[in-house]
Amino acid sequence: MMHAEYFAGIAKFDYLGYSTSLDMDNQIGVSLIRFGVDDIPDTRFLYDANGALNYNNIQFFNAADYALMLTYAHDVSDAFKLGVNAKIIHRNVGKFAQAWGFGLDVGGIYLMERWRFGVMLRDVTSTFNAWFHNAELVRDIYAQTNNVIPVNSIELTLPRAILSATRDVDINDEISVQGVLDLEVTFDGRRNTAIRTGLASFEPRLGLEGSFRKMAFLRLGGSHIQRIKDFDGTFYTAWKPSFGVGVFLNNKFQIDYALSDIGGISQTPYSHVFSVKVSLKEYEKKFRINKGWDN
Template identity: 30%
Template sequence: MLNRLYLLINKFTVSSGFLAGLIVVISLSPALALGDKYAGEFLKIGMGVREMSLGGSVVAAAQNASAVYWNPAALAAKPVLSGEFMHTEEFAGVLNLDYVALALPGSADWSYGFGFFRSGVDGIPDTRSALIDENGNGELDPGERLNFGKIGTFGASENALFFAMARPMNARLNIGGTIKTLYKSLGISNAWGVGFDLAAQFQLLPDLFLGAILRDVTTTFLYYPDGDNEFIAPSLQLGAAYSISPVFLPVIFRPSLGLDINLEGETNQSDLNLGFISAGVRLGLEMQVKEHIMLRIGRDNLGSTHVGFGLNTPIGSIDYGLAMGGSYAELGQSHRIGLTLHFAELGRYVKEYL
């Protein structure tokens, strides 16, 4: 499987038409657009507190271990050995998201990354065995009741394991790819799947970066033991990120833009539509005050507003994010906490001060 990913990455065409080529790949595959509508929805939530606070507009501005998901090509920037940890309570704590990722500098031209993501709802009441069914029809009829002593619980979770690798093609272009293994469970039912993503990051100007990631390149299939299958159609994310350093001000502004393109004909939550192609716009702005304080605001592809802040230290960063609700405001706010550690610096500090 690793050899397959290596071959996929090395087949990238290094030319000015690279992004156009990605668009053509999915535009020529309308049949694949008929994938199961929500099969891969949990992966669209995103990972990383900084990234989610910017509305996910980070395809061109992925950093450290979060690049494993957002744009594996960014790993080619030779990140320090670092780990990222995130815990999120979405919709007032109903849905829990957890993410762990690791970025490794690697050897020669290659860099690597690993990640694990879980989306889960736990403690769902199971009343199937609790019904005192006097009519024998399997329904709760008037006058019937539940035996609360027989109510159990079950959980539902969606999981993804990532392995990413990246390399520079020249001074301005990086490419990368990801293998992802998916596992879904609902009570005793479960499904497995494997997918591939391909990505690129291009430095157009000293402070302007472009990015692209083609997700589920070969279509990601999910297999159930009972023979049912789901599949996730290819989709494309494009991004741009710029850095502005005003003269005589101790701040840096980093606006970013993202565009999610899909072929599933979904128009209700899309900002742009052209036939069966639709697109959602992501916007983000990060303000760095001196070297340590980060303030963030973003708008995701569903129109929801996100805010957050971060505190940078030599050994890592602590981040907090808040989703304001937007399309799902009635479900409550979502709180996110993240921690990034640079292990080499952490080890040096431990040796120096302990």
């Protein structure tokens, strides 16, 4: 279970997930996600027929995205794991528009002593959303304000790949460090990323986690490296730092907290992310040591 707030609380993200093992080599999971902005004022009828302001005519609506994810994972061997994720997506903008969509993610991880290498292909089939608009609700207002009347359409999300490498280092019997390097590859044109070509854009992300007795964790990270043009025509490089802590309260409960965009590097305000993990049975010690992996 996780809750996060973006843009200083304007947008809210909620996640609820459950997973279980079918047998020694097969696992399944189900997840529910909601990301939305609530209580958006509908000002279409702010002015009455006489042209006077009437705030009692303001109504409110929500704009939210929902996703149901069904997950299956298989242990090909002790070192190699594969997984697939099917997504059913529903998007709703009050009574004005809604969409339904479907997509697939595929991933794999290879374990090698203190190294882990992973590959994730998101939206591998291109995730689509079919939009249906209730144009009659806005036709008159849009015509008066010279806005385009919305029509039903198909929205596509192109595939992207995420490459990851993780290394564990033991400082002593009580303190250890884990470093992670991710490389996200997108194929939807040249983005403002650290590395970009006409074919793909590459965005590196770096994370570092220190743990004490595998019970308390301190995390630091950096992402979104961009070269930005200032008002005077000069360029500067910006990146987004993040910070987090985690703790196992006991053998069944784990709490994590993260703070992103420390110092307001990006144009969006900082975000708080809280998550709680609950196990129906007690975590074994090797679960904390290996983050759930058997070896």
